[in-house]
Amino acid sequence: MMHSPASVILLLLCGTRFGGAWGYTIPQGPADAVRRGEAINTTRAGFIYGPAVAGGPFYPSGPLGKAKVDGDIGNEQLEAVPNSALVAKDIARANSSAEQYQGLDTLEEYLLLYQGQWAKTLPKGPAPGVLTNYTQDLFFSMERLANSAFSVRRLPRSSELPFLVDGSIVSNVTGSSLQKLLKDGRLFYADHRAQKSWPKTTNKFAAACDAYFYVSKKSGQFLPLAIRTNVGSNLIYTPVDDAADWTLAKIMFNVNDFFFAQTWHLAATHEVVQIAWMAAIRALSIEHPVYALLNRLTYQLFAIQPLAQSFLFDNGTAFDTLFPITGSGARDFVTELYINGTGAFKDGYFETDLKKRGLIHGDGPTLDHFPYYENASTIHKAIRNFIRTFVKSFYQSDRAVQSDPELQAWAAEANGPAKAIDFPNEFDCIDAIVDALTHIAHLVSTVHHSVNTNNLISISATLPMHPASLYKPVPLTKGNTSVAQYLPPLRAVLAQFQVDGIFARPLIANSTRSLSYMFDSPTFLNGTNRETRTAAAKFKEEMFSFSKEIQGRKFDKDGLSQGAPFIWKALDPTEAPFSLTI
Ligand SMILES: *[C@@H]1O[C@H](CO)[C@@H](O)[C@H](O)[C@H]1NC(C)=O
Ligand SMILES: *[C@@H]1O[C@H](CO)[C@@H](O)[C@H](O)[C@H]1NC(C)=O
Ligand SMILES: *[C@@H]1O[C@H](CO)[C@@H](O)[C@H](O)[C@H]1NC(C)=O
Ligand SMILES: *[C@@H]1O[C@H](CO)[C@@H](O)[C@H](O)[C@H]1NC(C)=O
Ligand SMILES: *[C@@H]1O[C@H](CO)[C@@H](O)[C@H](O)[C@H]1NC(C)=O
Ligand SMILES: *[C@@H]1O[C@H](CO)[C@@H](O)[C@H](O)[C@H]1NC(C)=O
Ligand SMILES: *[C@@H]1O[C@H](CO)[C@@H](O)[C@H](O)[C@H]1NC(C)=O
Ligand SMILES: *[C@@H]1O[C@H](CO)[C@@H](O)[C@H](O)[C@H]1NC(C)=O
Ligand SMILES: *[C@@H]1O[C@H](CO)[C@@H](O)[C@H](O)[C@H]1NC(C)=O
Numbered sequence: 274m275m276h277s278p279a280s281v282i283l284l285l286l287c288g289t290r291f292g293g294a295w296g297y298t299i300p301q302g303p304a305d306a307v308r309r310g311e312a313i314n315t316t317r318a319g320f321i322y323g324p325a326v327a328g329g330p331f332y333p334s335g336p337l338g339k340a341k342v343d344g345d346i347g348n349e350q351l352e353a354v355p356n357s358a359l360v361a362k363d364i365a366r367a368n369s370s371a372e373q374y375q376g377l378d379t380l381e382e383y384l385l386l387y388q389g390q391w392a393k394t395l396p397k398g399p400a401p402g403v404l405t406n407y408t409q410d411l412f413f414s415m416e417r418l419a420n421s422a423f424s425v426r427r428l429p430r431s432s433e434l435p436f437l438v439d440g441s442i443v444s445n446v447t448g449s450s451l452q453k454l455l456k457d458g459r460l461f462y463a464d465h466r467a468q469k470s471w472p473k474t475t476n477k478f479a480a481a482c483d484a485y486f487y488v489s490k491k492s493g494q495f496l497p498l499a500i501r502t503n504v505g506s507n508l509i510y511t512p513v514d515d516a517a518d519w520t521l522a523k524i525m526f527n528v529n530d531f532f533f534a535q536t537w538h539l540a541a542t543h544e545v546v547q548i549a550w551m552a553a554i555r556a557l558s559i560e561h562p563v564y565a566l567l568n569r570l571t572y573q574l575f576a577i578q579p580l581a582q583s584f585l586f587d588n589g590t591a592f593d594t595l596f597p598i599t600g601s602g603a604r605d606f607v608t609e610l611y612i613n614g615t616g617a618f619k620d621g622y623f624e625t626d627l628k629k630r631g632l633i634h635g636d637g638p639t640l641d642h643f644p645y646y647e648n649a650s651t652i653h654k655a656i657r658n659f660i661r662t663f664v665k666s667f668y669q670s671d672r673a674v675q676s677d678p679e680l681q682a683w684a685a686e687a688n689g690p691a692k693a694i695d696f697p698n699e700f701d702c703i704d705a706i707v708d709a710l711t712h713i714a715h716l717v718s719t720v721h722h723s724v725n726t727n728n729l730i731s732i733s734a735t736l737p738m739h740p741a742s743l744y745k746p747v748p749l750t751k752g753n754t755s756v757a758q759y760l761p762p763l764r765a766v767l768a769q770f771q772v773d774g775i776f777a778r779p780l781i782a783n784s785t786r787s788l789s790y791m792f793d794s795p796t797f798l799n800g801t802n803r804e805t806r807t808a809a810a811k812f813k814e815e816m817f818s819f820s821k822e823i824q825g826r827k828f829d830k831d832g833l834s835q836g837a838p839f840i841w842k843a844l845d846p847t848e849a850p851f852s853l854t855i
């Protein structure tokens with residue numbers, strides 16, 4: 274192939290294509306675009322859209338696709354192998370301490386599982402409050418606004434009520450009626466009925482709950498009102514039931530919410546970023562700044578789908594062992610979620626999603642406390658500030674964005690052959706590209722680690738309130754309930770801790786793999802200007818001081834933190850990773 278003398282000089286100036294030792298560039302005019310287009314075409318020939326390996330969108334294929342997958346798996350194994358060794362040690366110790374748990378015959382005996390255990394995978398123990406306040410209604414409800422914030426929504430005032438609850442009970446609990454709560458914008462709803470009709474595993478059980486929550490006029494607190502099982506005799510439980518019945522109802526909801534959070538997160542984070550990155554690889558030159566940033570944010574990304582298939586979905590693995598719905602059922606559930614809307618790119622933007630669900634700027638009273646929003650927004654804002662500086666160092670105007678053929682090709686590729694859902698049709702201004710890149714950084718960090726990673730063993734999968742399944746069929750009547758009989762036996766407890774331990778990343782804490790270092794990579798920063806490097810340092814400092822604030826958090830005089838009877842720390846940027854790890 275022929276090069277003009279000018280393009281030879283340009284190639285020399287660019288130095289090695291893979292070293293990152295040059296400045297990233299957007300195409301500098303038509304000739305440059307053609308030059309870069311040759312390499313892009315080579316990539317397109319070798320990096321192709323293959324079938325999904327664990328449900329959801331396409332997965333890389335072709336020689337370059339396979340090489341990229343292998344590289345990601347290698348990087349993932351570097352962290353997963355030592356982590357699994359820690360888990361094995363903790364499990365062996367817990368297994369040899371069986372007498373300590375006194376038979377796990379009562380709810381309280383499940384707390385013994387934590388005494389002197391899990392030193393390697395959960396060095397600081399469960400989130401403060403988990404072992405003391407776990408039966409409180411406010412604990413249960415505030416989880417919907419912190420560590421499991423993606424299933425609840427405010428019911429619009431014009432909604433039909435999804436189900437009715439005895440009026441005198443509603444009145445006793447809330448001092449109001451369902452209709453009045455709805456009209457006041459105080460009624461919230463979470464719906465897991467979609468879990469009802471999927472293939473079930475043996476000897477494990479679940480309801481398919483939907484539930485009401487409400488904002489109390491008296492206390493301003495966000496509290497549970499009613500839980501309906503939708504199976505068997507379709508019982509409706511409320512806080513006026515016997516303590517054991519109501520506790521079981523909260524556990525039944527938690528089983529569904531746990532299944533939802535884990536399947537949802539695959540569709541909402543891994544799969545959305547996966548297809549956006551595949552389209553980018555096939556549209557952007559590796560000299561492009563957006564390629565460089567995405568390459569940083571997608572560290573290990575393609576390793577996860579094969580891992581999910583072999584570790585979670587294959588017959589006889591985690592879902593079959595632990596959950597009420599089989600592995601193949603769970604995989605298809607993820608795909609259905611992805612197609613149903615969870616896989617939508619723009620619709621999932623941080624504030625767009627929360628507004629759509631009426632959790633911010635809703636049609637009703639503002640939530641007094643919303644830990645997920647409060648603390649994710651600190652990180653989200655800082656991410657956006659960095660990305661804006663980075664983007665503006667390459668595009669001086671909206672016009673420059675509009676006339677970047679590679680950037681526009683990314684949008685066309687994503688919406689065309691990649692079949693991404695709700696991806697921007699074009700990038701018409703600086704803000705549009707900043708929004709899209711911020712969203713990807715947000716999905717791989719604040720969203721993912723708020724429901725997964727260390728969050729599982731520290732709160733979302735803690736026992737006795739969060740088993741992966743019930744071990745006795747959903748009751749047909751209330752009264753005479755022994756909650757412990759529904760909880761996992763020791764063998765299943767250990768299996769749950771083992772799977773959840775493998776999701777944790779205790780070895781990343783305080784390292785350059787932590788979220789604080791999201792942009793502070795010498796390789797990535799090598800191609801950026803001074804302003805961008807300053808912004809990366811500023812981001813890191815902001816994350817360090819946010820971490821200090823989180824680590825300094827204590828219960829207030831009412832025994833609460835951010836309005837919850839637990840202290841939620843999953844988004845500590847010195848402990849959460851900067852990318853999807855598992
Ligand atoms: C950054 O670029 C310099 C100058 O080209 C090079 O010597 C160095 O190895 C690069 N560093 C990294 C971490 O890529
Ligand atoms: C890249 O491939 C496309 C489609 O085959 C073609 O139209 C274009 O001319 C190619 N670009 C270069 C620089 O070879
Ligand atoms: C626990 O120990 C028993 C033997 O005491 C063994 O059969 C079982 O496989 C162990 N379970 C785990 C999860 O290590
Ligand atoms: C509601 O509260 C009143 C007064 O405490 C009590 O008599 C009544 O039984 C309660 N109703 C229900 C359904 O709990
Ligand atoms: C997808 O949407 C359909 C139609 O609303 C619904 O019946 C189904 O339960 C949804 N699937 C999941 C996994 O939520
Ligand atoms: C997995 O189990 C399903 C349902 O029992 C069965 O249809 C399928 O053939 C199994 N797959 C393999 C690879 O064994
Ligand atoms: C995190 O949330 C808490 C509770 O609302 C708030 O006090 C704190 O300022 C937030 N941290 C940051 C850095 O926004
Ligand atoms: C209560 O439950 C226990 C254990 O499940 C059972 O043995 C007993 O017969 C039940 N009592 C009543 C009155 O249903
Ligand atoms: C990280 O470092 C900080 C400050 O030195 C320390 O307080 C914290 O405990 C460390 N975290 C871990 C998990 O080692």
Ligand SMILES: *[C@@H]1O[C@H](CO)[C@@H](O)[C@H](O)[C@H]1NC(C)=O
Nearest residue numbers: 401402405406828831832838
């Ligand atoms: C929650 O538990 C902590 C101890 O872990 C305690 O200090 C606090 O008072 C409890 N909060 C409530 C509301 O009971």
Ligand SMILES: [Fe+2]
Nearest residue numbers: 538721725855
């Ligand atoms: Fe994940």
